[in-house]
Amino acid sequence: MPPPGAAWQGVRIALMEAFNWYEKHVNPGLAGLLRFTGLDKVESHAEGVYVWDTEGRRYLDFLGLYGTLSLGHRHPRVLEAVRAQLDRMPMSVRVMVSEPTARLAHRLAEITPGDLSMVFFGNSGAEAVEAALKFARIHTKRPGFITTKNGYHGKTYGALSVTPKEHYQLPAAPLVPGVTVVPFGDARALEAAIGPDTAAVIVEPIQGEGGIRVPPEGYLREVRRITREKGVLLIVDEVQTGLGRTGKLWGVDWEGVEPDILTSAKALGGGVMPISATIVRPEIFEVYKHEPLIHSTTFGGNPLAAAAALAAIEVTLEQNLPARALEMGQYLMASLKQLWDAYPEFIEEVRGRGLMVGLEFTDADIGALVVAELASRGILTAFGLNNPKVVRLEPPLIVEKEHIDQAIEALGESLAATKVALEGVL
Ligand SMILES: *Cc1c(COP(=O)(O)O)cnc(C)c1O
Numbered sequence: 001m002p003p004p005g006a007a008w009q010g011v012r013i014a015l016m017e018a019f020n021w022y023e024k025h026v027n028p029g030l031a032g033l034l035r036f037t038g039l040d041k042v043e044s045h046a047e048g049v050y051v052w053d054t055e056g057r058r059y060l061d062f063l064g065l066y067g068t069l070s071l072g073h074r075h076p077r078v079l080e081a082v083r084a085q086l087d088r089m090p091m092s093v094r095v096m097v098s099e100p101t102a103r104l105a106h107r108l109a110e111i112t113p114g115d116l117s118m119v120f121f122g123n124s125g126a127e128a129v130e131a132a133l134k135f136a137r138i139h140t141k142r143p144g145f146i147t148t149k150n151g152y153h154g155k156t157y158g159a160l161s162v163t164p165k166e167h168y169q170l171p172a173a174p175l176v177p178g179v180t181v182v183p184f185g186d187a188r189a190l191e192a193a194i195g196p197d198t199a200a201v202i203v204e205p206i207q208g209e210g211g212i213r214v215p216p217e218g219y220l221r222e223v224r225r226i227t228r229e230k231g232v233l234l235i236v237d238e239v240q241t242g243l244g245r246t247g248k249l250w251g252v253d254w255e256g257v258e259p260d261i262l263t264s265a266k267a268l269g270g271g272v273m274p275i276s277a278t279i280v281r282p283e284i285f286e287v288y289k290h291e292p293l294i295h296s297t298t299f300g301g302n303p304l305a306a307a308a309a310l311a312a313i314e315v316t317l318e319q320n321l322p323a324r325a326l327e328m329g330q331y332l333m334a335s336l337k338q339l340w341d342a343y344p345e346f347i348e349e350v351r352g353r354g355l356m357v358g359l360e361f362t363d364a365d366i367g368a369l370v371v372a373e374l375a376s377r378g379i380l381t382a383f384g385l386n387n388p389k390v391v392r393l394e395p396p397l398i399v400e401k402e403h404i405d406q407a408i409e410a411l412g413e414s415l416a417a418t419k420v421a422l423e424g425v426l
Pocket residue numbers: 066124125126127129152153154155204208209237238239240241265
């Protein structure tokens with residue numbers, strides 16, 4: 001809702017400077033990429049599935065902050081809960097117990113599988129992973145981790161150490177030692193990699209940044225059986241898949257798997273607040289009985305973020321958003337497959353589950369051209385951080401069929417425009 005009249009014109013000019021400040025003081029490389037994709041814009045406001053830039057242009061958000069915006073932008077129930085908490089007490093003094101934080105832990109224990117029932121709160125996905133890795137070492141007294149090729153778990157040191165992408169790892173080396181990498185989807189390779197020093201296996205139910213990779217059916221169940229048999233902890237990273245994105249509340253629910261540690265973040269704050277949770281079986285938190293400050297953070301699980309998460313969970317369950325993700329995801333995938341048939345020279349594969357959908361192009365440059373064409377038609381998407389050939393479509397779970405139709409129409413036009421552009425070059 002831009003402010004009316006002449007005052008807004010002044011604001012608009014000042015806002016356009018923001019892009020230059022960002023390029024100069026924050027990230028010149030990313031600013032350059034945004035320029036290439038035609039998104040050298042400054043965002044203004046957002047509502048539901050839409051975002052507006054400061055020039056008044058409206059965009060359909062089919063990226064959804066990498067799966068964060070399951071409820072869309074500014075969901076009224078989340079805003080209401082956050083406003084009420086803001087007026088009461090946004091930050092905890094930490095030497096008293098915060099009601100929203102305690103209630104959220106109780107709620108998470110209720111809605112996560114098995115006996116996952118103790119919660120560490122952080123502020124980001126990477127923090128949730130850091131905590132998981134530390135708790136695994138502390139509990140097992142073993143140093144080793146097994147992670148999967150193309151897995152993505154964040155960029156702080158521990159999380160980066162289990163994110164096997166040389167491009168990000170090498171310039172920051174040395175990393176946390178003791179990490180073994182195995183192919184994703186291959187339970188036998190994982191079993192062979194487990195040794196006497198292995199503390200835990202960390203895996204995503206569906207790889208997100210790695211390019212929306214769905215493992216073969218039975219994989220997670222097999223990994224659970226193997227880790228249990230070998231006495232190794234299973235950390236399932238649900239930072240992106242959690243809270244309905246894949247068509248079930250948790251990605252592990254597809255195989256009825258109960259991990260020892262589950263991480264949640266992106267959608268947990270209802271698209272309004274940053275918050276993460278590392279949810280573990282009680283024996284893993286034994287250490288807190290005698291070392292209550294063994295792992296802690298000032299802001300994690302603060303009352304403002306906890307209020308947002310409580311509202312987000314209730315909306316997700318009441319509106320049965322996992323089922324909605326499944327239905328809309330099927331509709332989206334079916335439409336994408338028609339475009340795949342029409343452009344086999346550009347599209348390599350369409351894959352995903354629920355509203356976690358990947359469109360793999362035959363070439364990363366074609367993907368980049370299509371992302372730029374889509375942006376010019378008012379559709380926001382992006383490629384995977386670990387795989388530039390794959391464009392991710394992760395719209396809010398509240399998306400309507402008409403929005404999907406609109407995105408598909410724009411994608412069809414974008415592919416046609418890319419074809420014309422490439423024919424001009426050849
Ligand atoms: C995004 C992501 C992370 C990292 O979360 P941040 O909030 O960006 O630190 C970790 N794991 C998975 C599976 C993710 O998708």
